[in-house]
Amino acid sequence: MTTSAAASGRWRLRQPSVIPGFGLTLGFSLAYLTLIILIPLAGLVWRSASLTGAEFLAILSDERTIKALEVSFGTAFVAALINVVFGVLVAWVIVRYEFPGRRIVDAIVDLPFALPTAVAGIALAALYAPNGWVGSILNVFGIKAAFNPTGIVIALIFIGLPFVVRTVQPIMEEIDREVEEAAATLGANRFQTIRRVLLPGLAPAILTGFALAFARGVGEYGSVIFIAGNIPYVSEIAPLLIVIRLEEFSYGAATAIATIMLALSFTMLLVINLIQAWNRRRYGHGA
């Protein structure tokens, strides 16, 4: 009796289960993840380890590196925030309303997934350049929307939108109408219902969408370089700096920047995942 109680109290890798194949699938998953993700990343870290600590620090504390990282993470963050607002709005319209062309709008959302990023970059640059269709109008109001960080944000908004829409949409579809009706019978107006009842329910999905859009934005290269202007210290993104270093044959510097990007991205995604897990536990799921 006491031994079984002690055993059940302890964390165990294998729970007795009717679903077979735990060992096999876990083994395969780990092998696959190692092959596809971990080995290349380890190679990256290995390569950057060929630098001495002092060299590594010198590259990191280089003004240009720091600025490039700032630009990359800063623009990705702003773009992800904007995508959260408008992505949720787009998802809402697609889920909630029946209108002619709804399927087409639904399909358009996926276009940034499918389009080669360079094509997107060239198109955006042509549009937003001071002599482009949109750029010339914005120019009248004194807004420069290309060849500066604003341009980068525009490109990243384009690239990141489907991530938010596609993560929020299925959760939104599952919202129980009765919950909204309950809020209404209790006297809540539409705004209160959305703010206090619907959005908190969507928060985990929105956060995931944000994380995906952000991660994608940090790593984006193809579309950004056409519209960014790529001015060092101003609108040069970290991935571009890596490419520049590679072209200079300083592989150590390139991998050092890559390594720090990797560390920063991983930390942020981990934090977001922890928030999600905490959220789920709080509401009594899987407790």
Place this chain on the structure above:
Amino acid sequence: MDVSVKNIRKEFDRYPALNDVSLDIRSGELIALLGPSGSGKTTLLRLIAGLETPTLGSIYFGAEDASHRTVQERHVGFVFQHYALFRHMTVADNIAFGLTVRPRGERPPKAEIQRRVSDLLEMVQLSGLEKRYPNQLSGGQRQRVALARAMAIEPKVLLLDEPFGALDAKVRKELRRWLREFHDRTGHTTVFVTHDQEEALELADRVVVMSQGKIEQVGSSDDVYDRPNSPFVFSFIGDSASLPVSISDGAVRFQNEPIGIAPHGGDIASGDGTLFFRPQDVVLVADPAAPALEGRVSTSRRLAGTRIADIDIGTPGDPHHVEIEVPLDAQASTGTMLRFRPTRWKTFAA
């Protein structure tokens, strides 16, 4: 608060879900809307709440026409079949919701809200669960939280949509008794929807029997059970047997043979009709010369204190089937011929 439903018609895609329905609900009454699926009972409840707008007709709360009031303005407590609790809020926050969404001027102070919440929790016997989330509660507990949440806004009318539909039989019985006590204590005008006639008959002051978008009968449990006013109500409430009959010269005939009873209670004095009676309202007729129904027992089974016999009746060309209760000491094994006659019955025009 009296509630009057006046000549309501509700169409969904031009298909009428309710057709010219009128109903007066008296203040403090506990009323059940009873009917099979698709009878329009939930639609009627949602119309009263303002969750649907009527195609025609109006709804009065007291003397005031509430037809064009929004859900928010109607101030009703609505309890949903699947609770519709806010999953991301604690039990206390769920219950307080109706108070915290009030405009700043009408909103009670925090301490007052807290006091009201703990009063309500005590009333629904869930004290101590303030900090739990809905996912951590059982079905019965969730339903009581939903009720407390609806009561928090001090509604004029309490509306419950199949409140016990998703619960298991035992919890259901408990909650049913508990709701009756709760109603007697608080005295709210309460309307609940159910398809469970036992629940309706046991719980309600008056039962509204609905079918196909119409009200068939409104009355006490005794009224609808003992004095059903239509073939639908007779066959829907409780067990019943029905036979096609013809009526002439003040006698009810089955396949042209008089069966020893006069037309009664229905809307027909002569011509073709349908005879309804309940299985327990029959008497066996020993005298082979006396007019009666006659049939062969196909099966019989013991049911608690009585015996139920399935009887094949009528000619081979026009066979019918009825279930009756026979005394335990009567000879009623399979194949026996039995002669019997209803003691209480109703005849309706066919």
